[in-house]
Amino acid sequence: MYDQLINIATTQGIWAILSCVLIVYILKAQETRDSKQEEREINYQDIIKQLTEKLNTLDSINSAITEIKNKFN
Numbered sequence: 390m391y392d393q394l395i396n397i398a399t400t401q402g403i404w405a406i407l408s409c410v411l412i413v414y415i416l417k418a419q420e421t422r423d424s425k426q427e428e429r430e431i432n433y434q435d436i437i438k439q440l441t442e443k444l445n446t447l448d449s450i451n452s453a454i455t456e457i458k459n460k461f462n
Contacts, residue, residue, distance in 0.1 A: 394413070398405040 394409050395406065398409040
């Protein structure tokens with residue numbers, strides 16, 4: 390696809406070639422950024438899951454402490 394675009398641009402002049410090359414470069418750079426962003430999002434979701442599990446543990450500890458306090462009072 391990119392080769393056909395460049396072949397067509399070569400018939401139109403140097404500015405058309407440069408424009409097409411720039412567009413292709415931007416698209417490829419965007420693809421790599423998208424893949425890195427997807428990787429970051431997966432890492433963030435894992436961190437959120439871990440924090441949620443730890444928060445659930447703290448909630449259970451808090452409820453156990455509350456029960457102990459109520460028994461002593």
